[in-house]
Amino acid sequence: MSGYDAVILVSFGGPEGSGDVLPFLRNVTRGRGIPEERLEEVAEHYHHFGGISPINQWCREVIDALRAEFRASGIDLPIYWGNRNWPPMLVDAVTQMTADGVKRALAICTSAYGSYSSCRQYVEDINAARAAVGESAPAIDKIRHFFDHPGFIGGFAKQLRASLDQIDNQTNTRVVFTAHSIPTIMEDCSGPEGARYSDQVAEAAALVAEHAGWAGPHDVVWQSRSGPPSMPWLEPDVNDHLKVLAAEGVDTVVVSPVGFLSDHIEVLWDLDNEAAETAAGLGLRYLRAGTPEIDADLVGMFRDLVAERVSSAPLKRLGKLPAWDPTIEGCCPARRPPAPEKSRGR
The missing domain is CATH 3.40.50.1400 (Rossmann fold)
Incomplete structure (x- = not known):
C-alpha cells in the first residue's frame, strides 16, 4: 500500500454558531492587519445564515460516506479530519495521528485546483502543523489536483x-x-x-x-x-x-x-x-446550479484519488491539460499578494 497508514481530510473550516463567527474570521486573517470593522462587515454574511457555515457538516458527511466506501473497496485506512481555520484544527488532528502511531498519511484537500491559495497554502499549513507536533509527526502527502476527474x-x-x-x-x-x-x-x-x-x-x-x-x-x-x-x-x-x-x-x-x-x-x-x-x-x-451531492460520483472520486497513491491505480482524467505530479516538489509557487481588504469565508 505504498507505505500509507492513514488518510486525513483537510478543509478550510467554518463557524458553527454566531459566537464563532468573529473568532473564526480573526483566525483566517491573523497577521494580515485587517481592520476589525472589515471583519464585522463580513461577519454579517454568516449571521444571515445563523452564523453557521455548511462546510463542517459537509466534511462530516463526506467522511462517513468515504469510510463506508473504503470498507467496500478494501482500503484499510483510518480517516482523520483537520481544518486550517476552525476546529477540528489541523494541528490537533496531526497530534492525534502521532499518538495513534501513524507514520505516513495522504491528505485529501477540499480544493480541486492549483494556485497558491488552493494548493500550496494547504501544504504550508500541513507542514506547520507537523512542525508544531514535532519530529514524531507523520509525513503527510497531498493528493493531486482533481478538477478534471x-x-x-x-x-x-x-x-x-x-x-x-x-x-x-x-x-x-x-x-x-x-x-x-x-x-x-x-x-x-x-x-x-x-x-x-x-x-x-x-x-x-x-x-x-x-x-x-x-x-x-x-x-x-x-x-x-x-x-x-x-x-x-x-x-x-x-x-x-x-x-x-x-x-x-x-x-x-x-x-x-x-x-x-x-x-x-x-x-x-x-x-x-x-x-x-x-x-x-x-x-x-x-x-x-448546485454543487455536487455527496454521492457515488463524489465519494468514488476521493476513493480513486487515494487508490492512485496507495495502490498505483491508474489516473482517471477527462482533461488534456498537464497534470501536476504530487510526488514532485514545486507546484503552485508561493507568490503571495499584499493583505486583502477583507476576508471572504467558507
Missing part, C-alpha cells in the same frame, strides 16, 4: 442539467461558470510545464458543459474578490458580467459554481444573494 465533472454536470431542465425555451439562455478570483500573480500551478489556475477552471467548465449536454454558449467568470483595487485579479466579476449579458439580450442565466466543491458561505452569499439581486435588477431570470 470524472467524478468531479459528473457531479457538477448533473446539477447543471437539473437547472437547465427547468427552462422550457433555452434560446436566450447563457450558462455561466464561476470560481474564486485570485490575484493574477498567484496563477501558476505547476511550473513551466503546468497549466494556470484559470486554464484549469476553463477546462473544467467546458467538460461540465459537455457532460451536461449543453451545446449553447458558456462563459467563465470570477467571484468573491477580496483584494485591493490596485492589484490585478482575475476578471470579469460575475456581477459585472451579468450586466453585459443583459445588454446582449440574454434573458436567462444559469450559474454553476464550478470552483467550489460544496455550498459554503461564498456560494450562498455571493451567488444566492448578491448575484441573484444583480440579476433581478437587470430583469434576468437567474438559476444557480
Whole structure:
C-alpha cells in the first residue's frame, strides 16, 4: 500500500454558531492587519445564515460516506479530519495521528485546483502543523489536483442539467461558470510545464458543459474578490458580467459554481444573494446550479484519488491539460499578494 497508514481530510473550516463567527474570521486573517470593522462587515454574511457555515457538516458527511466506501473497496485506512481555520484544527488532528502511531498519511484537500491559495497554502499549513507536533509527526502527502476527474465533472454536470431542465425555451439562455478570483500573480500551478489556475477552471467548465449536454454558449467568470483595487485579479466579476449579458439580450442565466466543491458561505452569499439581486435588477431570470451531492460520483472520486497513491491505480482524467505530479516538489509557487481588504469565508 505504498507505505500509507492513514488518510486525513483537510478543509478550510467554518463557524458553527454566531459566537464563532468573529473568532473564526480573526483566525483566517491573523497577521494580515485587517481592520476589525472589515471583519464585522463580513461577519454579517454568516449571521444571515445563523452564523453557521455548511462546510463542517459537509466534511462530516463526506467522511462517513468515504469510510463506508473504503470498507467496500478494501482500503484499510483510518480517516482523520483537520481544518486550517476552525476546529477540528489541523494541528490537533496531526497530534492525534502521532499518538495513534501513524507514520505516513495522504491528505485529501477540499480544493480541486492549483494556485497558491488552493494548493500550496494547504501544504504550508500541513507542514506547520507537523512542525508544531514535532519530529514524531507523520509525513503527510497531498493528493493531486482533481478538477478534471470524472467524478468531479459528473457531479457538477448533473446539477447543471437539473437547472437547465427547468427552462422550457433555452434560446436566450447563457450558462455561466464561476470560481474564486485570485490575484493574477498567484496563477501558476505547476511550473513551466503546468497549466494556470484559470486554464484549469476553463477546462473544467467546458467538460461540465459537455457532460451536461449543453451545446449553447458558456462563459467563465470570477467571484468573491477580496483584494485591493490596485492589484490585478482575475476578471470579469460575475456581477459585472451579468450586466453585459443583459445588454446582449440574454434573458436567462444559469450559474454553476464550478470552483467550489460544496455550498459554503461564498456560494450562498455571493451567488444566492448578491448575484441573484444583480440579476433581478437587470430583469434576468437567474438559476444557480448546485454543487455536487455527496454521492457515488463524489465519494468514488476521493476513493480513486487515494487508490492512485496507495495502490498505483491508474489516473482517471477527462482533461488534456498537464497534470501536476504530487510526488514532485514545486507546484503552485508561493507568490503571495499584499493583505486583502477583507476576508471572504467558507
